[in-house]
Amino acid sequence: MSSESSTNSSTNSHQHPKGSCPMTGKTFDFCPPQAGDSRSPCPALNALANHGYLPRDGKNIGPMDLVRGLKKGYHLSSVLAYILSFGSLFLLGQFRCMSLSDLARHNLIEHNASLVHDDDNNGAEYAPTSVDNTLLTALCSEGGKVLPNRMTLEDAALIRVKREKECGILDGVHAEIARGEIVIAIGVLGGKDAAKNGVKISALHEWMSNERLPVGWKPDHTQGLYQTYKMAKFVRERMREVRAQQPSDKPPVQSQ
Known part of the structure; x- marks a missing residue:
């Protein structure tokens, strides 16, 4: 079965017994x-x-x-x-x-001030899992300020500051999780030079919107712990610098 035909057929309603897909078989085609x-x-x-x-x-x-x-x-x-x-x-x-x-x-792993998900402000045990298209559009529109059509680590730092100013600064654990999420996305999807050049905004949008690997994308490197740490450290330090330049009326830190 070709990739195109399996993708089209996978839209037909079916079940995934024991985690397998009868439409795509043992391939890694999208369903x-x-x-x-x-x-x-x-x-x-x-x-x-x-x-x-x-x-x-x-x-x-x-x-x-x-x-x-x-x-x-x-x-x-x-x-x-x-x-x-x-x-x-x-x-x-x-x-x-x-x-x-x-x-x-x-507030275990999930947290408020997500880049593409609504906050859980109603006291529910489970937060929303669907991507908010308005937030996704806002995220992508904030990219491209350093390199055209690309989401860089600098962009990511500015976006995280903006979201936490809107929703409340995260506690230490969730702040690290939030930075790690966008850093790993940029690092993996952007390729081996992602720390410098970021990721194509179109690829990031496709991945987040459809929750599928971008068409034609293949990993070109192994994303390791030290590389991820360095990227996250850059975002953390840039966020600190940006906040230091802003007015002092900072939002309260969210409790766990």
Whole structure:
């Protein structure tokens, strides 16, 4: 089955028994979530499920499933994949397996001031998992200030400051998570020179909007822990500098 035909046929309503897809078979072709599938507020993991690097139903995912999916789908290093996978289950308090929807439990891993998701301001246990198109459009429109049509780390720092000014500055743990989310997205999708050149805004938009790997994209490097740390450190320091130049009426820090 060709990639195009399998993508078209995958839009027909069907189920993903035991995490497999009867339309795409054992390929990594894209198939959108079907009725009953579990999804998270994380476009990265949702995309892995939509491509079959994780169980397509988004359920019964163990730590090694996450490790394998992150390594195979995004070419994360083993160390980074292990830290993200086991760290996520630790923060969730789930040590055997999880469903992607578990990641929507508010203020565990999920947090307010997301770049593309609405805040959970109604006291619900689970936050919204659908991408807000208005926020996504705003995110993409903020890019391109350093390099045309690209989202750089500098852009990411400015956008994070703006979102936290709107929603409230995050506590230390969630601030690190929020920076890590956009840094890893830029690092993986932008390629080996992403720390300098960022990522194409169109690719970032496609990935977040449709929760699918950009057409024609293939990983060209292994995204490692140290590289990710350096990128996140740059964003953190730029955010601190930008805030220091702004008026002192800072929003309150959000409690966990």
